Amino acid sequence: RRTPPFSLLVVAGSGGHTTEILRLLSCLSESYSPRHYVLADSDKMSEAKIRSFEQKRAETFSESQFSLDRIPRSREVRQSWVSSVLTTLYSILYSLPLTYKRKPDLILCNGPGTCVPVCLSAFLLGLLRIKRTIIVYVESICRVETLSLSGKILYYFSDYFIVQWPDLKKKYPKSVYLGRIV
Amino acid sequence: FRFKDSLAEDLQGADLVISHAGAGSCLETLEKGKPLIVVINDKLMNNHQLELAKQLHRDGCVLYCNCSTLVETLQSMDLSALKPFPPGQPEKFASFLDKVFGLQ
Numbered sequence: 214r215r216t217p218p219f220s221l222l223v224v225a226g227s228g229g230h231t232t233e234i235l236r237l238l239s240c241l242s243e244s245y246s247p248r249h250y251v252l253a254d255s256d257k258m259s260e261a262k263i264r265s266f267e268q269k270r271a272e273t274f275s276e277s278q279f280s281l282d283r284i285p286r287s288r289e290v291r292q293s294w295v296s297s298v299l300t301t302l303y304s305i306l307y308s309l310p311l312t313y314k315r316k317p318d319l320i321l322c323n324g325p326g327t328c329v330p331v332c333l334s335a336f337l338l339g340l341l342r343i344k345r346t347i348i349v350y351v352e353s354i355c356r357v358e359t360l361s362l363s364g365k366i367l368y369y370f371s372d373y374f375i376v377q378w379p380d381l382k383k384k385y386p387k388s389v390y391l392g393r394i395v
Numbered sequence: 396f397r398f399k400d401s402l403a404e405d406l407q408g409a410d411l412v413i414s415h416a417g418a419g420s421c422l423e424t425l426e427k428g429k430p431l432i433v434v435i436n437d438k439l440m441n442n443h444q445l446e447l448a449k450q451l452h453r454d455g456c457v458l459y460c461n462c463s464t465l466v467e468t469l470q471s472m473d474l475s476a477l478k479p480f481p482p483g484q485p486e487k488f489a490s491f492l493d494k495v496f497g498l499q
Contacts, residue, residue, distance in 0.1 A: 219496055229419045240489035244498055319492075347495065354483070355418040357446040373495065375488070378450065391491055393483040 215318060217244035222317035222335075222346075225252050226325020231259040233353060234323050235266045236395040247278035249315045251308070253286040253327045280315075284308050288326035297326075304330035309337070316344040323351045324361045336370050351375040352388075354395050360385065403427075411474070413465070416448035425456060425480035432458040432472070434465055456480045 223238065225231045238248070248267070252259050260281060271277045287304035288297045304327070312320075312334040320335050322328035328350070335346040350371040352364045357378045360368065368374050374388045382390035406412065406427050413432045414420040424431045433448045452459040455478040460468040493499040 215496065217498065236483065236485050237488050240486045241492065242489070349492070355444065355447045357450045359443060359446065389491070391487045394485050394488040395483040
């Protein structure tokens with residue numbers, strides 16, 4: 214059985230996704246350390262938010278550790294299905310060595326396209342018996358009635374799939390409903 | 396306004412907020428306890444962004460209209476009927492993870 218500390222890989226999407234995911238992290242104890250953040254290469258604002266979050270955290274927990282890595286963006290908004298598959302495969306070329314290097318105990322993500330290659334990499338490493346990572350997906354609070362595309366895919370690959378509205382729990386019975394958590 | 400980092404100060408000083416249905420705008424406003432009227436763009440009817448605005452309206456936390464009914468909404472609104480928006484609870488998520496990892 215695993216013992217703490219548990220290393221955590223956090224996929225930070227742009228804008229609201231990053232704000233939401235930092236809120237999810239806000240109540241975690243120091244048992245979840247170090248935190249490895251993965252960002253899309255074109256994302257400017259998330260890095261500042263993350264550094265600010267970690268700085269505040271370091272004021273309470275002096276042993277706090279984190280890292281930041283970037284991978285190519287796997288999909289632009291409204292990109293076509295076919296080209297999305299290709300760009301996702303391209304992103305896996307980056308996310309696979311990164312996930313292999315970090316070998317996290319836990320991956321946390323909440324919906325940006327960036328999380329699909331990262332989670333698939335971790336899933337693959339699990340199949341190959343290299344590292345068994347627990348994949349936790351939290352669908353964004355914006356999703357009340359339908360899942361995002363990342364959600365629809367990762368519903369089948371995640372260990373725990375968390376939704377924040379009861380309608381989604383009804384539609385996706387294998388999901389976990391904890392109420393609003395951000 | 397386009398390039399301001401944050402509207403937090405402006406929100407704090409406002410008595411009423413009129414906004415599009417973007418989740419960030421809605422949530423930031425509601426968390427500050429400000430009354431909110433969400434204006435829907437009819438041309439984007441299938442946008443998933445509407446899901447949150449519709450739910451907030453069902454819960455009685457926001458008023459809801461489109462561009463052509465905005466004036467009418469402003470004239471007949473009863474802001475005291477708006478219900479408060481309870482904050483999310485990230486501690487429930489932390490507790491859930493602790494159980495998953497056997498820390499509880």
